Amino acid sequence: MNLQNGFLLSFIKYGENDAVLHCFTEEEGFQSYFLKGIYSKKNKKKALLQPLNQLSFSVYPSRGNSISSVSRFELVKNNDIYTDVKINTIIFFISDFLSHVLKYENKNTPIYSSIEDFIHQLTHKNYQAHLLFLLDVLKIQGVAPLMGEGSFLDPETGTFSLQISHQLFNEEISTLWKEALYADDFYATKVRSSLRKDFLDSILIYYHYHITDFKTPASLEIIQQIFE
Structure with a gap:
């Protein structure tokens, strides 16, 4: 038997009382675990099965x-x-996003620490933290855009150019990428409410170009509606 700390990403009920948990652990990366009896009537720990709860x-x-x-x-x-x-x-x-992106990820201490930082931001009611967290994952994975003097981010090449290459990556959105990526405290970057939808859409487009087999989270529509 060994001890593991990990963030719960998703879980599936198996049979009447059991479940399969998908977690990102500190020591072994993405792992799936079988949990017996969690849905039995006497088991009060099912309340702990909340996405992104950190469990031991x-x-x-x-x-x-x-x-x-x-x-x-x-x-x-x-x-x-x-x-x-x-x-x-x-x-x-x-949690939906990480379930796909980290599915084949082995131990990755920077990502684990980044999730901890992200949760800390949520405890302080940072309602734009998810946008900046997605950029942090790109940086950790080594596929974030390269700094350049151009005013427009080209999502396919990951470089800033002098000419716009994608309609969503206008000068305003591209400047926001620069500010967030190269800020000393990127969670302090201010994303105006009027730009949040387009900024999130631009991030997901970038992921499609640079993360293999990336799928847009099914919960995207819900989060867009909540912040409208």
Whole structure:
């Protein structure tokens, strides 16, 4: 048996009482765990199955092709953030996003720390934190745009040029990318409410160009509606 700390990204009910958890762990990256009896009537820990909750697992190693089983788990840190509708929507969007982007990711300490920082921002009601977190992931993965003197970001090449190459990457949106990427404290970057939709759309377009098999999160429409 070994101990693992990890962020819960998603979970699927299996049978009547069991579940399969998908997590991003501190030591082993993306992992799937089998959790027995979590949906039984007497089990009160099902309330801990909240996306992006940081959990500590006691894990039995897998045998053959089976996945590892969790014998018990605890909440690492209690964050009272799920009662805020906007924060809750952000959490579901980012957990959906990470479930796809980190599916084949091994141990990655910078990303794990980045998720911790992101959760910290949410506890302080930073309602634009998800936008800047997505850029931070690009930086950690080594595919963020290269700084240049041009005024327009070319999402396909990841460079700034003198001519606009994509209608969504106008000068205003491109300047926002520069400010956010190269700020000393990127979470302090201000994204005006009128630009949030286009800025998020531009980020997702960039991901499609630079992250293999990237899929737009199904919860995109919901988060766009919440912030309209």
